[in-house]
Amino acid sequence: MSTTPTNLLDNSIAATARCIESLKEIRAEIDRAAELILKTVRSGNKLLICGNGGSAAEAQHFSTELVGRYFKNRRSLPSVALSSDGSLITCIGNDYGFDAAFSRQIEGLAKPGDVVIGITSSGNSANILAALETAKKLGLESISFLGRGGGKARGMATVDLIIPGDSGRCAQEAHLFLVHHFCDLIDAAVE
Template structure:
């Protein structure tokens, strides 16, 4: 068992090193997109399925609450949390529309809409990102593997270089934490001790 633990930690380390090499500039661009949107009075909408839904909620919570810095709340909506909307839209329109219907009702031009999909091929996330682009939103996606169909349609794909879902999810939460930290530092001056 110890050998397996060490193997998994080594696999994680390799993915993080590849992210440092391949994604640092794209993460910087993502922070800039969000900072510009917030300066313009816009908001973030974020979505995903399963573990990616949990990551979407985690991201929205860090943005509305705080990451490390005491500061004003920023507007962020996880499209994964309202069971009445999810079940009504799922029942009336189909599961593929559970996020796009919310984007159609909530998004405005200039908002940043973020999709999270380890495969890059989640139909409901893809349809919602297409709806967001049609409205005039900036679209960002946290993806894995080869980026899938979603990677080809968003303004900014952040593709964790791995084929392994747990490593991809670990990469996504690392990106989320970096973005939250740098967004606070970009938008708010740190309090003097």
């Protein structure tokens, strides 16, 4: 059987559907993360969200939905995508190394009650590991969006959202789905 664009599309749709369906396996962790996110935004505290590459885009997407709006006109909610400031990232990278790109920002921006969210499909990004370690040192709660078994980040956060399977693509698609799920919950809970 030859590979055609139609076959590739059908296979991709089927793989994504299986991936999203697999989220039922981590429903308890999703519910725990939702409770933590809702508690944080209801109390006026902020989410500090970080990721690299495609995960940086997801961090920015999540933060944008909170500070701007998702569907409902509601108050702006405090959130920072730590990958967004190129000048700051390059300053920290130059002076402290790229592994400190997010942890240094958490040290300067975090207040008690804030939550750190680290997004990495491999679970092995050194700057995400440092961010989660810094959150722990500061007494902050954290959520990790992971894939491929969780990697080195597994167990570092208050709540791990480890997407079942070994596909980085699936993990990123599921992470975006979860971002939208949490935004749905926030819109329903916050005026």
